[in-house]
Every structure is written in C-alpha cells, then in structure tokens.
Amino acid sequence: MTDPRTIRIVIVDDHHMFRTGVRSELTSLAGSAGLSSPATFRLEIVGEAGAVESATQVITAEKPDVVLLDVHLPGGNGHGGADVIRACAGLESQAGVPVRFLALSVSDAAEDVIAVIRAGARGYVTKTISAEELLTAIGRVADGDAVFSPRLAGFVLDAFGAAAGEVAEIDEELDRLSAREREVMRLIARGYQYKEVAKELFISVKTVETHVSSVLRKLQLSSRHELTAWALGRRLL
C-alpha cells in the first residue's frame, strides 16, 4: 500500500450532473498529493456510463479496478445496478483481479441494498458521503475489502437478528453473525471508522476488514428468509 499505485475507476450513474460532480471532486482530491490518509493511491477515471447496456460495454472494454455503481439505472432487466454486476460477472481488471463494484445511491431502501449487495457489490455508501470518505471506500474496495456505511451495518444487525440478541455459535454459520462480527457491526453503526473500531476492540484494522468481509459474504450467501422479508416489510434502513 505504500507505493503510489493507480486505481482505474468507471462511474455509472444515470444523472449526468452527479457523474460530473463526483468526477471533479475525486480528481481534485486525489490530485492533491498533500492529503494524508486517502492519497495512498492515484485515481484515474477511465469511463462513464448512464445505463445498464452502456455500462456493461464500458466496463468490459476498460476493465477497471473499481466501478462506482448507481443502484437505479435505466435499461437491463429492470434491476439497475444489480443487472450490471451480473452482466460483468467474472470480469477481471487489467491487474488480474476481479472488477469490484461499490454501490452508490441516494436510496436507503432496504430492497435496493439487498439486491445490489447480493448481486455481488463489495460495499454500499450513500451519495451524501464526503469525498474523502468516498476515496477511502474506493481504496478499500480495490483491495477486495468490504465497505459498510452505518446504515448498512444497522441493516445487517437487524436482518440477522443480532440486535435481538441472536449470535452464531460457529463462525461458519451463514444465517447469523458471530459475536465479534456483531460487535464490529455495532461500532460501524455507531459511526466508527475502521481504525476506530480496531482501537476500540484492540484488534488490527486488517482484522476489522476481515470481519466486515465475512459479514458481507454472509449477507450475499445467507438464505435467511427474514433478510428479504425484513427488507420488504421495513423498506428503510
């Protein structure tokens, strides 16, 4: 992580204004090398798209490291961002690792989150996120880690019944969180950054990332029926 590498990203959003805004924010931030934490990498925006079909084309052609993906997109089978992820399944970036997707949306609706995370996105942040946080999130997703917003963490706690006290007995159990995963999720829901979580629990940032990735895997693979029922019933994170 010490050598300044280049992360190539594609921005997919059907609002031209938003694409322009994100592009200018990210370039100005990543361009200024004096920044402390996020600027451990260089950022190159290699493409933009505004619909499912064009996004699939651009991503296949450019093979970026990270795709910033809006949840709601025109075209495809009507599932927006999830359709893009499915169409690009198995695609590898120029560096030879899978293309990673970071979902970005104004919507906090649970069914949107569920759909795009279960399709394979590595994280979910809302569009009101600050540019620095977004940059950090991009770096994290490029490394293959998961990015959870506080809302997503709250959603996970709720959907897995962890808020009600359910805890997995074995780590491998897909339908529940382990005690430590629950702790991590609670701290993220409380607004803690990863490094703050690490400090609070006396573990390394890498371990926090491992826990979060494990939760993401459970979120994607779990067949827990409440996951969907909850999403449909509650609508909001």
Added chain:
Amino acid sequence: MQQPQQPQLHSQPQPLASTPTPTPTQPASGPLPAWRAKPRPPLVRHRGDKVLAGVAAGLAAHLGLPVGWVRVAFVASSIPFGAGVVVYIFLWATMREEGSAATLSGMPSASSAVGATVVSSTSAPAAGADPGAGPGAIPSTVGSGVTGSSSVSPHPHHGIDLAGLRSWLRNSNQAVVITLLGVAALVAAAALWLGSAGFDVHAEVVVPVVAIVIGAIFFWSQLDDSSPLGGRRPVRWIWLVVGLGFTLLGLVALLVRGTNITEVWQVLGAVLAALVGISVLCAPWILRLWTNLREEQTARIRATERADIAAHLHDSVLQTLALIQRQSTDSATVARLARAQERQLRSYLYDEDSRAGTLGAALTAAMGEVEDLQGVPVQLVVTGDRPMDQHLDALVKAVREATWNAVRHASPPVSAYVEVGPDAVEAFVRDHGAGFDLDAVPDDRAGVRESIIGRMERHGGTARIRRRADGTEVELRLPVGDPDTATPTPATTPTPTAAPPPTSPATTETTPPPTSVTEPQEQPS
C-alpha cells in the same frame, strides 16, 4: 324565474317527507338534509329511523323518495300476493346495515322484524312486534310461515354469537336460502288460503313462476359480491349454476304446461338453444364492455395517483427549490433546506406514517428537529423497533439532548445509533469534535447532568459519557420489559426471533461459547 326554481327543486323532498304520513319515525328529518346534499347515498339499511329493519328508510334515502311513500308502497304491495313482504325480505337479506360495527344490535331487531313485517303487511302498519298477536286466522298462518323461516337462522349458532351469525349470514348465501324457505312457505300458505277461499289456483303456473323467482334470487345474490370487511368475496359459481338451473326449469315447466310429456325435451332443447344463441351473440359485447370498464378503472386510478404525487411535489419540492433559488448566496440555509426537504420526501416515499407511534418514528422526528434547528446533518440508525411508552419518551428526549449538544459544541459527522434489544434499549450519540469537558464547562455539565444523566436515572436507565481522542460518545441504556411488547408490528422487525434467544443458545451446548471462537482470528494482529 330560473333562479328561485333551483333551490325549490332541491328542497322538494323535505316538505313531502314531513307531511303526508304520520309514521312513528319522523325523527328522520334529522338525517334528511345529509342525504339530500349528496347525489345518491348508498343502499344501506338505516339504523336510526327504522320501524322494522330500516329497509324502507334506507331505500327511501337511496331513491330520494319520502320514507312514508316507500312504507305505504311496501304495505300496499303486500296486500295482493305478499309481494311487498317478499321484496322487503329480499332487501333485508341483501342490504348491508349502515355502518359496519352495527352487528350486535342489528341481528335481533332484524329477525324479529321479519315476523313483524308479516303482521303489519296483512293487518295494519302498526308496529305490533309479536306475530302471534295478529288478529284472525289468516295472519297467523302467514306469520307462522315466515317466523318459521326466521327461526331457522339462529339455529346453526344456537343464537349466542350474534355478531358471528351476522357475518355468517352476510358472507355466505345462507341468508338467501333462509329467505327462499320463507318465500316458499309464504307462497304455500298463500296458495292454501286462496284455494280454501275458492279461487282457482293453477299450480302448474305458480310453481314455475316461483322456481324462476328463486333462480333469479340466487343469480342476483352474486351481484352483491363485496364482503362486509370491505374486500370483495369471490363469486360463487355454484350459486350461479343453481340459479340458472332453477330459472331454466321454471321456464321449461311454464312452456310445457298442459302439453305432452314427450314434448318436454323439444321445449328444453329450444330453450337451451335460444339461451346459447343469445349468450354467443352477447358474449363479445359483454367482454368488450368489461375490458373497457377495467381499462377505464385503471386509468382513473393512475390519474388519481399521479395527481396526488403532483400535488405533493408541488407543495413540497417545488416550494423548497424556489426558496433555495432565492437564498442561493447563503450556503448554510441552502444546505438546511435541502436536508429538510430530503427528509420530508423520504418519509413520503417510504411511507413512514405507517411507523407512527413507534420509537423509530419518534427518534426520526427528534433528529429531524435538531437538523432543522441547527442545520447540521445527523446520521441516525435504528435497529429493531417497539411502541413508545413514557420511559422510551425520556430516552428519546435524552438522545435529542445529547445530539443537540454534539451538534452545537462538536463538529460533524454526528451519528446516533439506537438498538432495541430484547431486554434493553441502547443509544449511542457520537461526534467528532474536540468534545466537551465535563469539568471545564459548568453550563454544559448542568445540562448534561439534568437532561441526560438525571433523566435516564429517573426512568431506571443509565447514562455514560466517554471522552475519546477524536470526539465524545454518550451511551444511554434503558432496560425494557417483556420482549412480547417489543413486537409493535410484524412488518417492521423480524421479531419472531426476538422471543426465543434466551433458550436458543442452550440447545447446542456442546459448541464452545461464541467469544472463544472468534479469538483465534485476532491473534495474528
């Protein structure tokens, strides 16, 4: 000339209703103006001004006629062959009572009313409620026929559960069956009476006509296909078939009257052929009419929804955008307006009204208030939910106070996390500022002491304030009672899992406790 005529037309039923008949229920003039203002009130039985079951009053309201006329018409049409009685019973069976909660009082009055109708129809419109009190032999035979039918009705439920009986009557076609039994008994009695009185009763005419009428009642009973709960109950095809069969039989019997038995099949074939021909001719028309109706309905629903959304957007979003344009130089105000509008639109889109009265809704409202007053965004995350009570109200106020402090004295991002657990509600309010020093800021300390710590302790909870390197975190904990009440609505949380947690870990005791399992993962760090 035109001008004064208009109001006169409208007020016409009023004097007519009050003048001609001195029926005992003239308090009807109370509700009268209400139905007169509407174009056409629904056909429901009136509860207020009724002599028997309220059918006449309801019919009068529906048709816009004076109630007295309708009553006189009922009585007059009952004299020749009991037609008025039949119509009355039919209407009673099919008309819903005004208001839906009137089930308890409705049933007994209605059943006794059937008996009473017969008496009043044969003798006088006086409200003699006892069928046996009718003068002479004729009313008693007729009365017994019908009261026999009405006494059938409480039989399956043994007359206790009147509300259930009423809904049973309304839901199924039992009412129709009972009515038909009554009609049959009435007709038989009338035929007997006419026969004994020397009239020549043509059974071969009367029976088919009765069959046709019964068939028609069966058939039409399916027209009223809305259930008392407001939904639509499915059309029962069996009743349609039975009704059709009765009508067919009646028609055939009427046509073959007096002819040879071998011609029955010819007549039956002719009738069937005619019916099939007519239905084949009409089917495309009916189908097109039906689809047109459906299309029109959906289009109208869409238009209404669209109008609703447009009205909402106009009232909220457009107004806010106009405000933002006017104050575009003041970035703080713009941010505040945008944030408030976003919240409002969100609650509109995701229908947060349905969560009203829960902790989540109260917290959302409180955080929104802080945001509006201070113009600083607060990130709120709530897991689980439960209905509000006074202790939770104190918690919400404490959370609001903590957030208020964080927003005022610290720097964003400010986040609040509330977790509704099975035995406690925990709340965390966190900011990223320099934090306030409990000892250095006496004013704040007083505020914090009183409105956060003191308030929580008064309600049996605890409050803890932690200073961190990069901010402050207020931790609130409020023990809550039995987890059964923690399930406000099954839609908001997957709470079937909330009740068993104390027992579920015990089921697999062989596995090590969860904390020890995760330990090895932390070792490499």
